[in-house]
Amino acid sequence: MLIEPVALSDFFLSFFSAALIILLAALYAALFAWSKIAGRRSLGIAAWVTYFALLVCVALFSYVNHFSGYWLALSLLMALGYGWMPRFIWRLCAATHQPDHHHHQPGGHHD
Amino acid sequence: MTATTFQDKAAACWSGCKQRHAEFMANPHLSGGQKLAVHYFTVAMVLFMAQLLFGLLAGLQFLFPSFLYEILDFNVNRMVHINAMVVWMLYGFIGSVYWFLEDESGVEIVGLKWGQLAFWVLTGAVTLVVLVYLFIQFGAGNDTSLWLINEGREYIEAPRWADIGIVVVVLTFFYNVAATFAKGQWSGIAGVLVLDLVALAGLYLAGMFYVTNISVDQYWWWWVIHLWVEATWEVLVGCIMAWSLMKLLGVRRQIVQTWLYIEVALMFGSGILGLGHHYFWIGTPEYWFSIGGFFSALEPIPLVAMVVHSVYDSGVHRFKNSNHPALAWIIAHTFGNFLGAGVWGFMHTLPQINLYTHGTQWSASHGHLAFFGAYATINIAFFYLAAQQARGNVWMGGDLANGWRWKAAAILLNLGVLGMTVALLIAGYEQSFIERAVEGSTWAGYFAAQNHPWFMQAMVWRMVFGLMTAAGGGLLFWDLVEIGKGEQRPAAVIASQAE
Amino acid sequence: MTEQIPPRWASETFWKKTAIWVTGGSFVLLVVLTFDSLAKISAGGPRVPAYSVINKDIGYRFDKSKQRYQPVIGDDAPLFGKSLSEEEAEKLVDLGKKTVQAKNCMNCHTLLGNGAYYAPDLTKAWLDQGWIAKESREQMMLNFLLDPEKNARTFGSNRKMPNLEITQQEAEGIVAFLKWMASIDTNGFPHNFRALGAED
Numbered sequence: 010m011l012i013e014p015v016a017l018s019d020f021f022l023s024f025f026s027a028a029l030i031i032l033l034a035a036l037y038a039a040l041f042a043w044s045k046i047a048g049r050r051s052l053g054i055a056a057w058v059t060y061f062a063l064l065v066c067v068a069l070f071s072y073v074n075h076f077s078g079y080w081l082a083l084s085l086l087m088a089l090g091y092g093w094m095p096r097f098i099w100r101l102c103a104a105t106h107q108p109d110h111h112h113h114q115p116g117g118h119h120d
Numbered sequence: 121m122t123a124t125t126f127q128d129k130a131a132a133c134w135s136g137c138k139q140r141h142a143e144f145m146a147n148p149h150l151s152g153g154q155k156l157a158v159h160y161f162t163v164a165m166v167l168f169m170a171q172l173l174f175g176l177l178a179g180l181q182f183l184f185p186s187f188l189y190e191i192l193d194f195n196v197n198r199m200v201h202i203n204a205m206v207v208w209m210l211y212g213f214i215g216s217v218y219w220f221l222e223d224e225s226g227v228e229i230v231g232l233k234w235g236q237l238a239f240w241v242l243t244g245a246v247t248l249v250v251l252v253y254l255f256i257q258f259g260a261g262n263d264t265s266l267w268l269i270n271e272g273r274e275y276i277e278a279p280r281w282a283d284i285g286i287v288v289v290v291l292t293f294f295y296n297v298a299a300t301f302a303k304g305q306w307s308g309i310a311g312v313l314v315l316d317l318v319a320l321a322g323l324y325l326a327g328m329f330y331v332t333n334i335s336v337d338q339y340w341w342w343w344v345i346h347l348w349v350e351a352t353w354e355v356l357v358g359c360i361m362a363w364s365l366m367k368l369l370g371v372r373r374q375i376v377q378t379w380l381y382i383e384v385a386l387m388f389g390s391g392i393l394g395l396g397h398h399y400f401w402i403g404t405p406e407y408w409f410s411i412g413g414f415f416s417a418l419e420p421i422p423l424v425a426m427v428v429h430s431v432y433d434s435g436v437h438r439f440k441n442s443n444h445p446a447l448a449w450i451i452a453h454t455f456g457n458f459l460g461a462g463v464w465g466f467m468h469t470l471p472q473i474n475l476y477t478h479g480t481q482w483s484a485s486h487g488h489l490a491f492f493g494a495y496a497t498i499n500i501a502f503f504y505l506a507a508q509q510a511r512g513n514v515w516m517g518g519d520l521a522n523g524w525r526w527k528a529a530a531i532l533l534n535l536g537v538l539g540m541t542v543a544l545l546i547a548g549y550e551q552s553f554i555e556r557a558v559e560g561s562t563w564a565g566y567f568a569a570q571n572h573p574w575f576m577q578a579m580v581w582r583m584v585f586g587l588m589t590a591a592g593g594g595l596l597f598w599d600l601v602e603i604g605k606g607e608q609r610p611a612a613v614i615a616s617q618a619e
Numbered sequence: 620m621t622e623q624i625p626p627r628w629a630s631e632t633f634w635k636k637t638a639i640w641v642t643g644g645s646f647v648l649l650v651v652l653t654f655d656s657l658a659k660i661s662a663g664g665p666r667v668p669a670y671s672v673i674n675k676d677i678g679y680r681f682d683k684s685k686q687r688y689q690p691v692i693g694d695d696a697p698l699f700g701k702s703l704s705e706e707e708a709e710k711l712v713d714l715g716k717k718t719v720q721a722k723n724c725m726n727c728h729t730l731l732g733n734g735a736y737y738a739p740d741l742t743k744a745w746l747d748q749g750w751i752a753k754e755s756r757e758q759m760m761l762n763f764l765l766d767p768e769k770n771a772r773t774f775g776s777n778r779k780m781p782n783l784e785i786t787q788q789e790a791e792g793i794v795a796f797l798k799w800m801a802s803i804d805t806n807g808f809p810h811n812f813r814a815l816g817a818e819d
Contacts, residue, residue, distance in 0.1 A: 017557045023473050024549070091424065095424060100629075270720075308631065312638075336657065382634050382638075389645060395649065403666050479732030479734075479740055556809065559811075561811070562747055562749070563747050
C-alpha cells in the first residue's frame with residue numbers, strides 16, 4: 010500500500026502544518042538573509058528558532074499524514090532542503106552580484 | 121428610434137472610433153510594437169471586466185439557483201468566466217512581449233503588419249467564440265458541435281476551428297519574435313523566450329483532439345493546463361520580469377540573465393514532473409503518487425529563493441523607482457504568488473489529503489489566489505508601465521493627480537480576491553469533511569455539504585468579496601484610462617546599477 | 620579582473636547549461652512515463668476496462684489487501700437488456716462522451732474530480748444510491764437526462780439541471796459512458812463511497 014489517508018480528526022492539523030511549513034520556510038529564509046545583511050546575532054538566533062519550529066511542523070505533518078518509507082524520506086528531504094536552500098541562494102546572490110566594472114549598454118549583445 | 125437615426129448614430133460612433141484609433145496610431149511616444157502592445161492590453165482589460173461580470177453571475181447562482189436558469193446557466197457563466205481569464209492573461213503576455221521586443225532586439229519588429237493583422241483576427245475570433253457561447257451555448261452530441269460550438273473541456277472549451285485559428289495567430293506572433301531577434305541582437309532573454317514560445321504553442325496541440333477514453337482525455341488535457349500554467353507561463357513571466365528589472369530598476373543584464381536561467385532550472389525542474397499531482401485519481405498508475413508528491417514538495421523552492429533574493433537586494437542596493445503603481449502591483453505579485461501558489465497549493469496537494477480535497481471548493485480557493493497572484497498582478501503592473509510611456513513617459517511617483525484611484529483599485533482588488541479565497545477555503549474545508557470523508561462523496565453527501573450553513577455563508581461572503589473585487593476592477597479600468605493625462609512632470613530617471 | 624568574474628558555479632554559462640539539462644531531462648522522463656501510463660490506461664488495459672464492460676455488473680468495494688476502494692466487475696448485467704459487441708459498446712460510450720462534451724457538463728459537474736463544483740461528481744454516478752435500486756436505475760437515469768426539470772433531484776438545494784435537449788439515443792450513450800467510467804480504477808477516489816447494492 011502506497012498511501013494511508015489522513016484521519017478525519019487530523020484534517021485541520023494536516024492543512025495547518027502544511028501551511029506552516031511553507032510560511033515558516035519563507036520566514037526562516039527571510040530572517041536568515043536579514044541576519045546576514047544586518048549582521049545582528051539576534052536575527053540569526055531567530056532564524057534558528059524558526060527553523061526548529063519548521064522541523065516540528067514537518068514532523069507533525071509526517072505524523073498526521075501517516076508517512077512511512079518513501080514518504081518519510083521525502084519529509085527528511087524537505088527538512089534538509091528548506092534549511093539548506095536559503096544558504097545556497099544567499100551564496101548565489103553574493104556570487105552573481107559581484108561588482109563588475111565592464112560597462113554594459115542597455116539592450117547590448119550578451120551571451 | 122427610426123432606422124435612419126439608428127444608422128446615423130452607428131455611423132457616427134464608427135467614425136469616432138476610427139478617429140480615436142488614428143489619433144492613437146500617431147502617438148509619438150510609442151514604437152510600432154508598443155502600439156500593438158497597447159491594442160493587446162486594451163482587449164485584455166475588457167476581457168478582465170468580462171471575467172469579473174461572469175464570475176459575479178456564476179457566484180450569484182450559488183445563492184439563487186433560479187437566477188437566469190435556462191437563460192444563462194451556471195455552466196455558460198462559469199465557462200465565460202474562466203475562458204475570459206485565460207485569454208486576458210495571454211493577451212497581457214503577448215502584449216508585454218511586443219512591448220519590449222524592439223528595445224531588447226535593437227531593431228524594428230520584422231513583419232509588424234502580420235502581427236497587427238493577427239491581433240484583429242484573434243480579437244474577432246474571440247468575440248465570435250464568446251457570442252456563440254452566450255447565444256447558442258450547446259449542440260447535439262456530435263463532431264459538428266465540438267468543431268463549431270464548444271469542445272466541453274474545462275479551460276480549453278474553444279471550438280476546434282478557433283483552436284486552429286489560435287495556433288495560426290500564435291505562429292504569427294512567434295514569427296515576429298524570432299525574426300526580430302534574428303535580425304537584431306540575440307540575448308539570453310531572447311533565447312529563453314523563443315524556446316518557451318515553441319513549448320507554449322506545441323503544448324496547445326495536446327488539447328486539440330477528441331478521444332473516447334476519459335482517462336486518456338484528461339491525461340493530455342493536463343499537459344495543456346498544468347504545463348501552461350505551472351511551467352511555460354511562469355517562464356514567460358520570468359522573461360517579462362527580467363526585462364522589466366533592467367529597465368525599471370537598472371539591474372545589470374548579466375545578473376538578470378543568470379537569474380533567469382536559475383529560475384528556468386527551478387521552475388521546469390519542479391514544474392514539468394509536478395504534473396504528477398494531477399495524475400492521482402484519473403485512472404493513471406499509482407507511481408504518480410510518489411512522483412507528484414515529490415515534485416509538489418519541491419515546487420515552493422523557487423518561492424523561497426525569491427524571498428532570500430528580495431532581502432538581499434533590498435539590503436545591498438538602494439533602488440529608485442519611477443512608477444509607483446507598477447511597483448505596488450509587483451509587490452502584490454510576490455505576496456499573491458507565494459500565498460496562492462505556495463501555501464494554498466501545498467496545503468492540499470499530497471495524495472494523503474488530496475483524496476478528500478480533490479474536486480471541491482479547495483481547488484477554487486487555490487485557483488482564485490494563485491491565478492491572481494501569479495499572473496493578473498504582473499499583467500496589471502505592465503499595463504501601468506504602458507500607460508506611463510503612452511502619455512509621454514510622465515511622472516508616476518508620489519503625489520500623483522488622483523493618486524487615490526490606483527491605490528483604492530489595488531486595495532479593493534487584493535482584499536477582494538483574498539476574501540474570496542478565504543471564503544472558498546472555508547467552503548472547501550467543510551466539503552472535504554462532510555461530503556468527502558463522512559458521506560463518502562455520494563450525491564446525497566454532495567448536497568448535504570452544499571446545504572450546510574458553513575457552505576451557504578461562505579458563498580455569501582464570496583459574493584461580498586466578489587463585489588469588492590469587481591469594484592476594484594472597474595476603478596482600475598478607469599484609472600488606466602485616465603492616469604498621467606495632463607501630467608507635466610517627466611518620469612524620474614533611473615540610473616544603471618551603480619555597483 | 621579575474622576576482623570580479625563570478626565563480627564558475629555562479630556564472631551565466633553554468634546556469635544556462637543547468638537550465639537546459641534540467642528541462643531536457645525532466646521532459647525526457649515525462650515522455651517515458653507518458654508511454655508507460657498511456658499503455659496502462661488504454662481501454663481494455665489493466666486499469667481502464669474495455670467498453671464492453673457495460674455488459675457486466677459493476678461494483679465498488681473496499682479492497683483489504685490494497686487498503687483502498689476498488690471497482691469490482693461482476694456477472695452479466697447488460698445495459699438496457701442488450702448485450703453489445705465490443706464495437707457496439709465503444710460506439711455507444713463514444714456517443715455518450717461526445718454528448719457530455721457538447722452539452723458542457725464539465726462546467727457544472729466534475730468528472731474524475733475535474734471540472735466545476737456546482738453539481739455532483741460523476742465519477743461513480745452510475746453507482747449512486749440516489750437511483751434507489753438497481754432495477755429502477757437505468758430508467759430513472761434516462762428520465763432524468765431527458766427531462767431534468769420535471770425529474771429534478773435537488774436534495775433540498777433548489778439547484779436544478781437545465782434541459783439540454785438531450786435525445787433518447789444521446790441519453791442512452793451518456794448512461795453507457797457513466798457506467799463505463801464507474802469501472803475505471805481511480806486509486807481509491809472517491810473514498811468511503813457506498814455503492815448501490817453494496818449494502819448487502
